[in-house]
Amino acid sequence: xxxxxxIERLLMSGERAFLIALVVVMVALSFLQVVLRSFxxxxxxxxxxxxxxxxxxxxxxxxALAAAEDRQFSMDALLRLLNGRTRAVVELVVHSFTAAVCWxxxxxxxxxxxxxxxxxxxxxxxxxxxxxxxxxxxxxxLGFALLLLHYVLKAVLAVHAAVTGAVKPPxxxxxxx
Amino acid sequence: xxxxxxxxxxxxxxxGAPVFALMGALALYLFHGxxxxxxxxxxxxxxxxxxxxLIAIPLFTFSGFVLxxxxxxxxxxxxxxxxxxxxxxxLAIVGLVxxxxxxxxxxxSGVTIIALGGLLYPMLLKEKYPEGFSLGLLTCTGSxxxxxxxSLPIILYGLVAKVSIDDLFVAGAIxxxxxxxxxxxxxxxxxxxxxxxxxxxxxxxALAAARAAAWEIPLPVLIVGGIYGGVFTxxxxxxxxxxxxxVVEMAVYRDVKPADxxxxxxxxxxxxxxxxxxxxxxxxxxxxxxxxEVPEKIFAALSLYVHSKTxxxxxxxxxxxxxxxxxxxxxxxxVVPIIIPIAAQxxxxxxxxxxxxxxxxEIGYMTPPLGLNLFLSNRxxxxxxxxxxxxxxxxxxxxxLMLALVTYWPQLSLWLLHLKDS
Numbered sequence: 365x366x367x368x369x370x371i372e373r374l375l376m377s378g379e380r381a382f383l384i385a386l387v388v389v390m391v392a393l394s395f396l397q398v399v400l401r402s403f404x405x406x407x408x409x410x411x412x413x414x415x416x417x418x419x420x421x422x423x424x425x426x427x428a429l430a431a432a433e434d435r436q437f438s439m440d441a442l443l444r445l446l447n448g449r450t451r452a453v454v455e456l457v458v459h460s461f462t463a464a465v466c467w468x469x470x471x472x473x474x475x476x477x478x479x480x481x482x483x484x485x486x487x488x489x490x491x492x493x494x495x496x497x498x499x500x501x502x503x504x505x506l507g508f509a510l511l512l513l514h515y516v517l518k519a520v521l522a523v524h525a526a527v528t529g530a531v532k533p534p535x536x537x538x539x540x541x
Numbered sequence: 542x543x544x545x546x547x548x549x550x551x552x553x554x555x556x557g558a559p560v561f562a563l564m565g566a567l568a569l570y571l572f573h574g575x576x577x578x579x580x581x582x583x584x585x586x587x588x589x590x591x592x593x594x595l596i597a598i599p600l601f602t603f604s605g606f607v608l609x610x611x612x613x614x615x616x617x618x619x620x621x622x623x624x625x626x627x628x629x630x631x632l633a634i635v636g637l638v639x640x641x642x643x644x645x646x647x648x649x650s651g652v653t654i655i656a657l658g659g660l661l662y663p664m665l666l667k668e669k670y671p672e673g674f675s676l677g678l679l680t681c682t683g684s685x686x687x688x689x690x691x692s693l694p695i696i697l698y699g700l701v702a703k704v705s706i707d708d709l710f711v712a713g714a715i716x717x718x719x720x721x722x723x724x725x726x727x728x729x730x731x732x733x734x735x736x737x738x739x740x741x742x743x744x745x746x747a748l749a750a751a752r753a754a755a756w757e758i759p760l761p762v763l764i765v766g767g768i769y770g771g772v773f774t775x776x777x778x779x780x781x782x783x784x785x786x787x788v789v790e791m792a793v794y795r796d797v798k799p800a801d802x803x804x805x806x807x808x809x810x811x812x813x814x815x816x817x818x819x820x821x822x823x824x825x826x827x828x829x830x831x832x833x834e835v836p837e838k839i840f841a842a843l844s845l846y847v848h849s850k851t852x853x854x855x856x857x858x859x860x861x862x863x864x865x866x867x868x869x870x871x872x873x874x875x876v877v878p879i880i881i882p883i884a885a886q887x888x889x890x891x892x893x894x895x896x897x898x899x900x901x902x903e904i905g906y907m908t909p910p911l912g913l914n915l916f917l918s919n920r921x922x923x924x925x926x927x928x929x930x931x932x933x934x935x936x937x938x939x940x941x942l943m944l945a946l947v948t949y950w951p952q953l954s955l956w957l958l959h960l961k962d963s
Contacts, residue, residue, distance in 0.1 A: 426814020
């Protein structure tokens with residue numbers, strides 16, 4: 365079980381580091397765009413399209429961390445009332461269901477991604493250089509894969525908790541520190 | 542099969558399954574049933590990347606979390622006390638105004654009660670405001686300010702309803718200000734009845750407080766003024782604010798250390814991610830429902846019983862109060878696309894609808910037994926929930942009165958907008 369927790373931590377620190385880099389780029393570039401537009405009546409032609417793709421990346425990485433920290437939107441009133449093995453079993457059911465949905469969403473994303481890859485669409489051009497759309501769209505299967513991984517890990521931890529009866533009390537922090 | 546699936550999803554929802562998974566499962570099932578490739582769900586999700594205003598969500602959320610981490614709440618409160626503290630009910634009004642401002646700027650994520658409530662509660666008690674009044678006031682201020690820029694729920698409503706976010710902000714101004722005036726009036730009466738002493742006004746203290754907050758004072762002027770004045774769009778305002786806040790709090794005040802940044806990015810982007818994933822998976826579902834003309838079918842069934850706009854609005858208000866107790870961001874994403882076409886059939890303007898919707902959200906936050914603010918107060922002030930239900934009740938009534946006014950007097954929301962357009 366320690367290994368599972370370690371994998372989860374490793375995954376989260378990777379997601380966090382990447383997220384920080386993306387947010388810094390997003391803040392700086394979006395401000396630069398406003399400055400260029402307001403004072404120089406110009407602006408990077410590819411800037412806005414790039415930023416919009418960035419939001420998708422930030423969103424998926426944030427969602428992956430939200431999954432890891434049990435902060436996805438849900439009706440958790442009932443779950444908070446449960447304790448011990450009952451709670452672990454309910455968590456196992458919920459996490460397995462979520463993981464299954466993520467699996468089908470990965471399949472859907474993959475089919476979408478292949479279509480995009482083969483059609484070879486252009487997202488934007490920098491000068492004469494055309495930047496294809498597909499590298500930016502890798503976040504779709506990748507993002508759902510990260511979510512799947514988190515929920516599978518959680519399901520495994522829930523099995524362990526159900527067997528041993530060692531169940532963590534629900535977190536009462538809101539919003540998380 | 543459909544019935545069994547719906548029942549299973551409902552059970553899973555009550556067991557605490559994430560909203561995005563429920564939406565995704567339903568969308569995948571419905572598209573599969575209509576013999577449409579599952580990639581269609583993802584094509585809908587990809588529409589997120591074509592919404593120009595979407596970036597306002599991460600930028601505003603990030604700046605709000607930076608502000609909440611910094612000394613800005615403390616400085617803002619000191620300034621408000623120095624400016625308004627001398628009025629009858631002054632400290633309560635200070636609380637209302639600063640909480641509204643703070644909620645608008647932090648995206649109404651529940652930080653207000655945690656960050657400002659903790660500072661204000663002992664201050665109110667020290668000035669001998671009744672305990673019940675103080676608790677009720679702070680519980681309702683946790684969502685006050687939802688109608689002002691740059692509040693996150695308003696941006697989300699604009700994106701989902703496909704109406705201009707800037708127009709929504711303009712429309713929310715008068716109802717938002719009236720609500721604060723109404724609550725300020727109540728505070729004055731309470732202060733007068735409890736025979737509270739008034740603090741004298743001190744020019745020196747006001748100047749000192751203004752000097753301490755000198756770098757933060759331009760922010761509301763820049764953002765709120767910029768949007769109302771039509772200088773910026775909400776998206777530009779978000780970009781300016783994120784950059785400005787980061788520079789001011791890290792380099793000028795140095796309240797936020799570089800070492801704090803990972804934590805701030807993490808907690809703000811968790812909120813953003815959990816909103817966007819629900820938005821992304823729900824886009825497929827709501828689009829399917831609209832293609833299947835579900836709103837029209839609901840309207841056809843409803844119009845047999847509900848003939849007048851007035852009765853429809855009443856039913857809508859009650860429905861929204863119940864829905865919003867569950868989770869407000871998901872409520873906006875799922876309910877708005879269905880309700881807008883129905884409301885349009887009854888001749889309700891989508892912008893007016895937005896103000897009704899958001900005021901309902903505000904009330905949902907403080908409605909027993911599940912309103913989020915009540916739980917936050919319960920944790921922050923360590924008071925039992927039934928006591929908070931009682932304390933918040935007079936404020937709840939004031940909100941409902943305001944809601945009735947906003948609902949049945951559309952010009953309250955639309956007048957300023959018409960003025961701006963003409």
